[in-house]
Amino acid sequence: MRVVVQEAPFDFAAEAAGFADGRHDMGAVVTFTGIVRDVTSGDLQAMEIEHYPGMTEKALTAIAEEARQRWSLGDVLVIHRYGRLHAGDKIMMVATAARHRKDAFEAAEFLMDYLKSRAPFWKKEHAGDSADWVAARDEDEAALTRW
Amino acid sequence: MDVLYFAWVRERIGVPKERVETDAATVSALVDELRAREDRYAAAFADLSALRVAVDQELTDFDASIAGAREIAFFPPMTGG
Numbered sequence: 289m290r291v292v293v294q295e296a297p298f299d300f301a302a303e304a305a306g307f308a309d310g311r312h313d314m315g316a317v318v319t320f321t322g323i324v325r326d327v328t329s330g331d332l333q334a335m336e337i338e339h340y341p342g343m344t345e346k347a348l349t350a351i352a353e354e355a356r357q358r359w360s361l362g363d364v365l366v367i368h369r370y371g372r373l374h375a376g377d378k379i380m381m382v383a384t385a386a387r388h389r390k391d392a393f394e395a396a397e398f399l400m401d402y403l404k405s406r407a408p409f410w411k412k413e414h415a416g417d418s419a420d421w422v423a424a425r426d427e428d429e430a431a432l433t434r435w
Numbered sequence: 436m437d438v439l440y441f442a443w444v445r446e447r448i449g450v451p452k453e454r455v456e457t458d459a460a461t462v463s464a465l466v467d468e469l470r471a472r473e474d475r476y477a478a479a480f481a482d483l484s485a486l487r488v489a490v491d492q493e494l495t496d497f498d499a500s501i502a503g504a505r506e507i508a509f510f511p512p513m514t515g516g
Contacts, residue, residue, distance in 0.1 A: 338442055343492035347507050380516060400516055409515035410442035421443050424512030427511060
């Protein structure tokens with residue numbers, strides 16, 4: 289299991305290729321990548337991501353541990369960036385390896401649902417002359433109830 | 436103890452972190468003390484339903500005890516992913 293919180297970009301292709309490599313008992317790998325989306329029709333100058341150093345790593349590790357307890361997983365990877373990002377940049381990725389795809393898919397969705405609402409990150413969109421904190425969505429909180 | 440603020444709470448209060456000496460027993464009691472300090476605190480803590488709190492880096496609620504806590508953080512609902 290690996291949890292990484294960093295400002296620098298990560299190499300998604302290399303991470304995906306290296307994840308669970310050589311684990312011949314794992315029949316399924318699921319990866320998810322979150323990308324900065326421009327919802328301002330071309331005006332997005334930057335997406336600033338603030339986090340809580342210390343708590344972020346703890347919260348992500350706890351979420352990954354929880355996933356390992358609930359599903360049969362061979363490995364889990366979570367990478368999340370902070371700092372100033374731009375449209376098209378990869379913000380984060382999760383990867384899960386399991387013997388069967390159901391565990392890998394469900395655990396990846398669980399990780400995403402939880403890290404959206406339970407890991408201490410906050411997004412601020414800089415567009416035109418304004419900068420606005422992205423509001424948490426009720427749907428994201430509601431998504432946790434299915435687990 | 437150290438009190439930390441993130442995102443718009445940090446912007447409204449004007450500092451990311453400060454040292455607070457308090458005898459407050461719970462997060463709510465600490466919030467009441469902070470509110471009474473200055474308008475910027477009263478503004479930041481006007482609606483607790485818009486805020487989340489962590490005591491020693493664990494999410495908790497406003498009724499939680501802060502006895503012996505080293506670090507209390509206030510922030511809006513998280514928007515990771």
